[in-house]
Amino acid sequence: MISRLSDDRSRAAIAASIERRRVDTRGLLFKTILQSCLLITLALLAVLLVTVVMDSTDQLGTRLWDFLQGTLRSRSEDDRLGIHQGMYGSLWIAIIVAVLAFPIGIGAAVYLEEYAPRNRFTSFIEVNIRNLAGVPSVVYGLLGLALLLNGQIFGLDRLTGGSSALSGGITLAILVLPIVVITSGEAFRAVPIELREGAYGVGATRWEMIRTQVLPYAAPGILTGTLLSMARAVGEAAPLILVGAISGRLGDNPGLFDISALTDQFTALPIVITSWTVQSGRDVGFTAAAAAAIVVLLVFVLMMNSAAILLRNRFEKKRG
Amino acid sequence: MTDTSVVHRELLTVDQLQIAPSRRHREVIIRYGLLLTALVSVLVSTLIVWSLVREAWTFITGVVWADTWGQQGWFPRRGLYDIPTIVVPSLIVTGIAMVVAGPLGLGAAVYLAEYANRKTRAWLKPALEILAGIPSVVLGFFALTWIAPNLVGRIGKTTFLVLGAVILLGYAVISAGMARSKIKQYREGTADPSARIGAVASIATLVVVFALGLAWILNVWLEFAPNNAGSLAAAGIGVGILTIPLVASISEDAMAAVPDSLREASAGLGARKMTTATTVVLPAAISGIVAAFIVAVSRAIGETMVVFMAGGAADAARFTDDPFEGGLTMTAAMASLASGTDSVVGEGLTFQSLYFVGLLLFLITLSLNIVASRFVSKVREAY
Incomplete structure (x- = not known):
């Protein structure tokens, strides 16, 4: 070996083979394939957004205000076609979700992260919440149908008025509840122990510690979670179909804050989109109407999503 | 004092x-x-x-159980509940969705975790999160108005044949490898008779699955008719796009959890970046990646709106195993039954059939999610 290595020729060959600049073809190919996976995904997203916006110009470009003011119609050429009822229903659903799911979800997260003893019962609740988050949304619709419409349990249908915005809102509140608990719980876990110990050190009780230290510190994280779950609730359609959201004829809009109208029949933006898309097979004009409704829905949903992402990135950076 | x-x-x-x-x-x-x-x-x-x-x-x-198997189709209002009619399309849609979301999501995750620098990540990850936040009704619209005519209608037949051939070939290669090791075990004198039965049975299963897959692909290819309206393939691609961010984010988390010391050790031994990614990081993160795929399957089976809008079937359907035809999945069957009239009425058990399908769906997704969380906790234990 040594004699061979000392051979000048082979030494030169070894030096050349080490110093020669080689192109790692396979590595480059691999990287390009990975990049194209991402590019295809983003291209699909771009095509989706462009298609929807292009299709929507027939409605949004020419009669934006009428479209926002109009109601459900059976023909797409109707002058009074629009999404007012859908926006109205979605707004109320969002309010009901905020009122029901956020306090209960954040409360449950506080209990699980701050109070609950580490025992079997607690881990049962935690596993239960994780499994609930994986249940398909249409199954929540079945729950709403049994619980709030048919009154099989507790006779709740008398309270909700059967198929109503209230039923839809409660169903979606139940749907997003596990998401709120999980995201808030993550925010609580990120609170540094020093803050807690400091509060205990000056004589705070557990609740005083949570109220003055944990909640303020976790507030951006909680807000991120609630924004994401609100976006999810506003875009969800399957459970609403099951609880009987209306896609055909529907009475005119009641006043915006007419509480009694909550127990009347209702519709929501995703339901309007679904109905118009399905009808586009028989009346092509509904394609533009559906696309226009999608643009309106996306404006709301993407605004909430990007606010959540920005908020999270900002605080992650700040706190390192 | x-x-x-x-x-x-x-x-x-x-x-x-x-x-x-x-x-x-x-x-x-x-x-x-x-x-x-x-x-x-x-x-x-x-x-x-x-x-x-x-x-x-x-x-x-x-229910009359004879009416739930081998009937003409799913006609809940007439008392015909053929279960394969709604289960097979669910499997087809899920399969197509995974063919789309699996490679794209995993590839994106490997790139984000191993290659992308800080600056690229800073705008790529939010872009994926935007995609994750798009409501499924929007994907349903997109699947019906763009994917169906442009992807499925125009290039569907060839793509289907090529993709099907690639998948079947991959399957054949893997199963041939497995069969060889079984035969080798047997020859090396594991005289245990149960091992012999096991080897024969598994080889037979592999061959049968291969033959069935080949027959199915050829059958679909021969009977292909261009279809610009909704179809299971269009819905499947739509569901796949919907699940890409899910696969990407869970697999990326799994790869980010692999300690850098492993990457450094690999680089120290002279491995290239690609070698490190494929032989060190991917195997170390495998349980998280498997979990990502299982969660995505569970999500795809439970997805309702895309298949309801782009699946191309009304509230009753005949049996089909052709992805280029309209079909009724479990979820679409529920949604269309509920949206058909103002209230779910029909003869006898129509309303109850809704809950039977719901229970089936609930049990499938629950068991998938439990398996997935087992895999995730495995990752946490290792590092």
Whole structure:
């Protein structure tokens, strides 16, 4: 070996083979394939957004205000076609979700992260919440149908008025509840122990510690979670179909804050989109109407999503 | 001079050290109030299971079971509940969705975790999160108006044949490898008769699955008719796009959890970046990646709106195993039954059939999610 290595020729060959600049073809190919996976995904997203916006110009470009003011119609050429009822229903659903799911979800997260003893019962609740988050949304619709419409349990249908915005809102509140608990719980876990110990050190009780230290510190994280779950609730359609959201004829809009109208029949933006898309097979004009409704829905949903992402990135950076 | 203990008693008593009763009561009230909110989730799960089982039980005990297998199709309003008619399209849609989301999501995750620098990640990840936030009705619209005519209608036949051939070839290569090792084990004198039966049975299964897959692909290819309306393939691609961010984010988390010391050790041994990624990082993160795929399958089976809008079937359907035709998945069957009329009415068990399908779906997704969380906890244990 040594004699061979000392051979000048082979030494030169070894030096050349080490110093020669080689192109790692396979590595480059691999990287390009990975990049194209991402590019295809983003291209699909771009095509989706462009298609929807292009299709929507027939409605949004020419009669934006009428479209926002109009109601459900059976023909797409109707002058009074629009999404007012859908926006109205979605707004109320969002309010009901905020009122029901956020306090209960954040409360449950506080209990699980701050109070609950580490025992079997607690881990049962935690596993239960994780499994609930994986249940398909249409199954929540079945729950709403049994619980709030048919009154099989507790006779709740008398309270909700059967198929109503209230039923839809409660169903979606139940749907997003596990998401709120999980995201808030993550925010609580990120609170540094020093803050807690400091509060205990000056004589705070557990609740005083949570109220003055944990909640303020976790507030951006909680807000991120609630924004994401609100976006999810506003875009969800399957459970609403099951609880009987209306896609055909529907009475005119009641006043915006007419509480009694909550127990009347209702519709929501995703339901309007679904109905118009399905009808586009028989009346092509509904394609533009559906696309226009999608643009309106996306404006709301993407605004909430990007606010959540920005908020999270900002605080992650700040706190390192 | 007074005794020190007396001085202390005058300054501070045990009573004074205790917090005021009102403060203590407030603590107790808040604690139990919060416990109640945590119990709401238990109540919700109980109600879901109870309502599903109650109605599904009426269906199970009341239905003529001969009408649930080998009938013409799923006609709930006429009392015909052919279960394969809604299960097979669900499997087709899920399969197509995974063919789309699996490679794209995993590739994106590997790039983000191993290659992308800080700056690229800073805008790529939010872009993926935007895609994750797009409601499924929007994907349903997109699948019906763009994917169906442009992807499925125009290039569907060839793509299907090529993709099917690639997948079948991959399957054949893997199973041939497995069969060889089984035969080798057998030849090397594992005289255990059960091993022989096992080897024969597994080889037979592999061959049968291969033959069935080949027959299915050829059958679909021969009967292909251009279809610009909704179809299972269009819906499947739509569902796939919907699940890409899910696969990407869970697999990326799994790869980010692999300690850098492993990457450094690999680089120190002279491995290239690609070698490190494929032989060190991917195997180390494999349970998280498997979990990502299982969660995505569960999500795809449960996805409702895309298949309802782009699946190309009304509330009743004949049996089909052709992805280029319209078909009814389990979820679409539920949604269309509920949206057909103002209330779910029909002969006899129509309403109960809704809950039977719901229970089936619930059990499938629940078991998938439990398996996935087992895999995830495996990752956490390792590092």
